[in-house]
Amino acid sequence: MRSIDPINFDLLVGRRLWRSMSSTGMWVEKYRPTKLSEIVNQTEIIGSLEALIAHPADMPHLLFSGSAGVGKTTAAMCISKQILGENAKDYTLELNASDERGIGMVREKVKKFSRFAGMSDAPFKLIILDEADEMTNDAQTALRRIIEDTAQYCRFILIANNISKIIEPIQSRCAAFKFTSIPEEDVISRLGEISKKEKIKSDKKGLKAVYEYSEGDLRHAINLLQATASIGDITEEHVKSSAGLTKTSDVDGVLAMALAGKIIEAREKMIELIKVYGMSESDFLKYLNAAVFKSKHERLSEILEFIAKYDYRILVGANPEIQLSALLAELGNVEK
Numbered sequence: 001m002r003s004i005d006p007i008n009f010d011l012l013v014g015r016r017l018w019r020s021m022s023s024t025g026m027w028v029e030k031y032r033p034t035k036l037s038e039i040v041n042q043t044e045i046i047g048s049l050e051a052l053i054a055h056p057a058d059m060p061h062l063l064f065s066g067s068a069g070v071g072k073t074t075a076a077m078c079i080s081k082q083i084l085g086e087n088a089k090d091y092t093l094e095l096n097a098s099d100e101r102g103i104g105m106v107r108e109k110v111k112k113f114s115r116f117a118g119m120s121d122a123p124f125k126l127i128i129l130d131e132a133d134e135m136t137n138d139a140q141t142a143l144r145r146i147i148e149d150t151a152q153y154c155r156f157i158l159i160a161n162n163i164s165k166i167i168e169p170i171q172s173r174c175a176a177f178k179f180t181s182i183p184e185e186d187v188i189s190r191l192g193e194i195s196k197k198e199k200i201k202s203d204k205k206g207l208k209a210v211y212e213y214s215e216g217d218l219r220h221a222i223n224l225l226q227a228t229a230s231i232g233d234i235t236e237e238h239v240k241s242s243a244g245l246t247k248t249s250d251v252d253g254v255l256a257m258a259l260a261g262k263i264i265e266a267r268e269k270m271i272e273l274i275k276v277y278g279m280s281e282s283d284f285l286k287y288l289n290a291a292v293f294k295s296k297h298e299r300l301s302e303i304l305e306f307i308a309k310y311d312y313r314i315l316v317g318a319n320p321e322i323q324l325s326a327l328l329a330e331l332g333n334v335e336k
């Protein structure tokens with residue numbers, strides 16, 4: 001996993017997409033809000049954050065949680081810009097907690113970064129720590145010390161998908177905000193605004209279809225809008241074809257190959273879907289699960305158990321490529 005050094009507003013790309021697209025020309029970046037007031041939905045949270053940043057010196061550490069693509073990183077970046085102004089770049093450090101170098105790396109970077117204290121032009125330095133829920137409990141305990149040791153000069157914004165994985169002593173030191181997925185009308189109106197600015201034609205059914213694929217993940221919705229626009233107008237039909245119906249049917253193909261014992265071919269296709277088409281490992285498993293149901297295989301329950309087992313292993317941090325390959329190999333034995 002990459003780590004981002006001092007924050008670079010232009011290059012920050014959603015982590016689930018960085019492997020499949022470059023940031024240049026991406027609408028998610030072009031239309032990323034730069035002020036809290038521009039953030040869609042999350043009204044209560046934005047109200048509270050606006051109140052907090054009105055008195056920056058009193059701002060507590062913050063903990064943002066919630067699902068993907070709903071504005072957590074965006075809100076953190078807006079706070080940085082709004083409080084630190086032109087010093088934002090120099091006084092903000094963005095770190096990815098799940099970086100393989102772990103808590104030692106976090107400690108080193110925070111230490112270096114917090115060293116030059118006594119700034120007269122900013123109330124504090126800001127440290128944005130993304131994927132904090134990927135840290136082990138021990139690492140989080142170490143992080144708690146780091147937060148305490150630097151509290152005089154630094155504020156932390158911790159970002160997590162799953163707040164229940166954050167240890168209690170950290171939770172209790174932060175003001176916590178739970179971001180929710182974006183409702184249909186807000187996704188559609190945002191997509192409408194972007195379509196207008198990009199001068200692309202869209203119809204209601206097309207935008208609704210984008211929403212349905214995105215499940216309230218605005219990043220996903222905007223990416224799908226952009227992908228569809230490269231085919232033509234935003235109609236239901238175009239959305240469906242760019243949403244990768246072909247890709248889900250490719251997963252059906254992977255299942256068929258694996259069950260037929262063609263493990264190498266199945267693995268190659270799986271890797272292509274993930275590396276080239278940017279399908280996430282969890283989506284791959286979701287589609288595979290759906291494909292198994294559709295297949296009405298006589299050993300359905302056994303196959304579903306396999307998928308669940310590997311889903312769990314990946315969730316707790318095992319290497320996805322190795323796990324998915326092992327899953328395919330296991331499927332290859334089912335019909336033997």
Ligand SMILES: Nc1ncnc2c1ncn2[C@@H]1O[C@H](COP(=O)(O)OP(=O)(O)OP(=O)(O)O)[C@@H](O)[C@H]1O
Pocket residue numbers: 014015016027028029031032033038039040041042066067068069070071072073074075161182218219220222
């Ligand atoms: N509430 C929102 N208002 C406006 N744009 C949003 C909102 N949420 C997401 N977006 C769009 O999606 C992109 C990604 O959002 P962001 O990086 O804030 O997601 P996130 O919640 O941090 O997701 P993740 O958990 O995957 O890191 C933004 O650049 C922006 O274009």
Ligand SMILES: [Mg+2]
Pocket residue numbers: 072073074130159
């Ligand atoms: Mg984020």
